[in-house]
Amino acid sequence: MAEDYREMWSSLGLNLEGHAGLLAVLSDAYQNIYLSQKERPAAMQYFDFVVSEVHGLRIVELLKEKTAGKLIVGTFCVYVPEELILALDGVSNGLCAGADVGTEEAEKFIPRNTCALIKGFMGFKLAGLCPYVESADLIIGETTCDGKKKAYEIFDEITKKVYVMELPNKKSDDGKLLWKNEIKRLADKLSDVTGKTITLDKLKEASRVVNAKRQALKRLSDLRAYDPAPISGLDALLVNQISFYDDPVRFTAKVNELCDELDERTKQGKGVAPKGTPRILVSGSPMAIPNWKLHWIIESSGGIVVGEEACVGERNFRDLLENFSTVDEGIQKMADRSMGINCACFTPNDDRLTDINSMSQKLHSQGVVHYALQFCTPYLVEAFRAKNSVESAGLPFLRIETDYSLEDAGQLKTRVEAFIEMIKDEKRS
Amino acid sequence: MAEDYREMWSSLGLNLEGHAGLLAVLSDAYQNIYLSQKERPAAMQYFDFVVSEVHGLRIVELLKEKTAGKLIVGTFCVYVPEELILALDGVSNGLCAGADVGTEEAEKFIPRNTCALIKGFMGFKLAGLCPYVESADLIIGETTCDGKKKAYEIFDEITKKVYVMELPNKKSDDGKLLWKNEIKRLADKLSDVTGKTITLDKLKEASRVVNAKRQALKRLSDLRAYDPAPISGLDALLVNQISFYDDPVRFTAKVNELCDELDERTKQGKGVAPKGTPRILVSGSPMAIPNWKLHWIIESSGGIVVGEEACVGERNFRDLLENFSTVDEGIQKMADRSMGINCACFTPNDDRLTDINSMSQKLHSQGVVHYALQFCTPYLVEAFRAKNSVESAGLPFLRIETDYSLEDAGQLKTRVEAFIEMIKDEKRS
Numbered sequence: 001m002a003e004d005y006r007e008m009w010s011s012l013g014l015n016l017e018g019h020a021g022l023l024a025v026l027s028d029a030y031q032n033i034y035l036s037q038k039e040r041p042a043a044m045q046y047f048d049f050v051v052s053e054v055h056g057l058r059i060v061e062l063l064k065e066k067t068a069g070k071l072i073v074g075t076f077c078v079y080v081p082e083e084l085i086l087a088l089d090g091v092s093n094g095l096c097a098g099a100d101v102g103t104e105e106a107e108k109f110i111p112r113n114t115c116a117l118i119k120g121f122m123g124f125k126l127a128g129l130c131p132y133v134e135s136a137d138l139i140i141g142e143t144t145c146d147g148k149k150k151a152y153e154i155f156d157e158i159t160k161k162v163y164v165m166e167l168p169n170k171k172s173d174d175g176k177l178l179w180k181n182e183i184k185r186l187a188d189k190l191s192d193v194t195g196k197t198i199t200l201d202k203l204k205e206a207s208r209v210v211n212a213k214r215q216a217l218k219r220l221s222d223l224r225a226y227d228p229a230p231i232s233g234l235d236a237l238l239v240n241q242i243s244f245y246d247d248p249v250r251f252t253a254k255v256n257e258l259c260d261e262l263d264e265r266t267k268q269g270k271g272v273a274p275k276g277t278p279r280i281l282v283s284g285s286p287m288a289i290p291n292w293k294l295h296w297i298i299e300s301s302g303g304i305v306v307g308e309e310a311c312v313g314e315r316n317f318r319d320l321l322e323n324f325s326t327v328d329e330g331i332q333k334m335a336d337r338s339m340g341i342n343c344a345c346f347t348p349n350d351d352r353l354t355d356i357n358s359m360s361q362k363l364h365s366q367g368v369v370h371y372a373l374q375f376c377t378p379y380l381v382e383a384f385r386a387k388n389s390v391e392s393a394g395l396p397f398l399r400i401e402t403d404y405s406l407e408d409a410g411q412l413k414t415r416v417e418a419f420i421e422m423i424k425d426e427k428r429s
Numbered sequence: 430m431a432e433d434y435r436e437m438w439s440s441l442g443l444n445l446e447g448h449a450g451l452l453a454v455l456s457d458a459y460q461n462i463y464l465s466q467k468e469r470p471a472a473m474q475y476f477d478f479v480v481s482e483v484h485g486l487r488i489v490e491l492l493k494e495k496t497a498g499k500l501i502v503g504t505f506c507v508y509v510p511e512e513l514i515l516a517l518d519g520v521s522n523g524l525c526a527g528a529d530v531g532t533e534e535a536e537k538f539i540p541r542n543t544c545a546l547i548k549g550f551m552g553f554k555l556a557g558l559c560p561y562v563e564s565a566d567l568i569i570g571e572t573t574c575d576g577k578k579k580a581y582e583i584f585d586e587i588t589k590k591v592y593v594m595e596l597p598n599k600k601s602d603d604g605k606l607l608w609k610n611e612i613k614r615l616a617d618k619l620s621d622v623t624g625k626t627i628t629l630d631k632l633k634e635a636s637r638v639v640n641a642k643r644q645a646l647k648r649l650s651d652l653r654a655y656d657p658a659p660i661s662g663l664d665a666l667l668v669n670q671i672s673f674y675d676d677p678v679r680f681t682a683k684v685n686e687l688c689d690e691l692d693e694r695t696k697q698g699k700g701v702a703p704k705g706t707p708r709i710l711v712s713g714s715p716m717a718i719p720n721w722k723l724h725w726i727i728e729s730s731g732g733i734v735v736g737e738e739a740c741v742g743e744r745n746f747r748d749l750l751e752n753f754s755t756v757d758e759g760i761q762k763m764a765d766r767s768m769g770i771n772c773a774c775f776t777p778n779d780d781r782l783t784d785i786n787s788m789s790q791k792l793h794s795q796g797v798v799h800y801a802l803q804f805c806t807p808y809l810v811e812a813f814r815a816k817n818s819v820e821s822a823g824l825p826f827l828r829i830e831t832d833y834s835l836e837d838a839g840q841l842k843t844r845v846e847a848f849i850e851m852i853k854d855e856k857r858s
Contacts, residue, residue: 178604
């Protein structure tokens, strides 16, 4: 860390000793997984810096924004509309959920058989290791899965900050109406808390900011279609993870700088791995920072990840919020936009199967690795239908169910290596 | 079995050999668990008979009803309104889900980490052992949990019979409206399939039949408040389980006969266990027939189960459908009635915590055993808040997480015995 933030962390109530330990572990992991990569784009330096300051400078910024009257809002899910938060003078930030932290504490409040992401956000809070949850004025949850839906009840008892949006279970007309009304209610809630009113200008400005971010991420995604891939899956994943934490305007500029460099690479035919390296699409559960496990395993096994059909990935940025001329129309389009996101929490969710195959095609993926966190029932069950759909489209499919621990890394690596060998064999034959 | 049903089972496509094996195992279990009980009410003979004919005579009846033009509807959940099915010339029946059957087959379609009930209904179908699923013209699912919501997609691919009702995640005004509309849509669906139209008279008659069943079950429940308990928890559970399978009019008459006998017992101070036997309220996940594991463990460990705050139990019969004078009003009241059922699938679900404590009080329970199937996330998470609530009300609380296998029976028995000893100690002190 460039500066000493201990006073700030202490004032936020963090456990300083535990936090120092966490940062040391993360720094080592980052060194091993990220900084050891070959042919990294120079523009990744910015994102390396963001990671190194994710609990430092970024929190300083958030606290400054808070002092300046902004509402600091913690979120967990792409269905929570970022535009709305920005339009009501809020700052939207992800919370800590991507590492095995405070597990023992978390298991006093939630079952052992809970997915690592939920245990993560509970554990980070209980262990006093997440400056984001402590800085937040409001935490917005959603009813996307049984685990989160029920854990938020307990998380609210602990933090007293949780507001839960109800997502329907089907994209029926009634479900869509319910969701639109939920967005309206969120607008009211944010107005109540901030004392501000939403205006068309503010919503337009907010959507411009968020759309620009989405377009930059989309541009990055499109560049990954090249062979050789101009950027590693690990680095692209990191950029997508950081999209939930960084200032959106600065972030967008930096992603575009990165894309300029990647543009140049594609013109020169330069990549991070040799042309012909087996290309993998990852699809499934969200990967919260610093969950880099699967990408690391794939890319250290001779493959390259070319896309993420995931919430930390394509689902977050594919569609824009556009063409509205009243606040109400903006909210309607916000609802429509998010109903275009195909999370496994919906039934039926056939459009996700279409998304996987169309992303595979667009990104020239040669195999799909389906990733589900252990106990993430919606994705675990949907994996069965995804397998049929991907294999019918002629691509091999590998189903991975794992958590954040590295205990199964050797076993996963063996399976991933065999999968990549199979892709190579198919190409030869 | 009194008759040879092999021809019928064969025509339904059952696996005759596997089915014979299943019936033999069930018959042994029933002998050990049920017929060995002391002081059983004579009126339980009817229910013993029903169990012995649950895949025989009852299926003969259903097939006769089908021939007579009735629609055979398979259901899994108390939110699916039975009145509506009856009013549209349907017969509502539960499906097989209460035993470890076809697990290996089921795990080819759904994850290993799926609750035993879901694995059960998939496994029974895949192993060709459930005459109910084969007799059904239509299976009505619901979005009560991630596991069922997503497994129904696959179950429909296998059976081609599944229709899913969307239950909301919150009991908000929008959620309630959505649910009312879902009931209307179900009415339309049933009309489409049967060619019949719902009328006020038919709905009134259907609600009379179903209310009478609920009132009989309520009467049975109330009788369990006596000390000594006039009926075992095992027998009362069985009656509740059979309520989902038997002809409702005959069933109601037989439950009332049983209650007449129990009335007599309470007058004589006669019970199935000595006065002062530790009284346990069970609360949690549904127990599909033949899942008798927890009651068996409790009642063979010196306790008596006096109530089930569960869907196979109180949630199924507590509230009636009454006071409507149009079909639309009936549907509205049906929706209102089911929104009074406090399943852990809702957030928040504080009313369930109130229900547990008020049932405890009413039934003079001295301890609550919270039962959740392994991987049943809604109940597993809610158990933490239930514990606080029950303990705040001054009662001890034991959290059980299990499946259908008997592997953990010894360990559970040890925990239950310790819990019951603790209750005895508290009474002495």
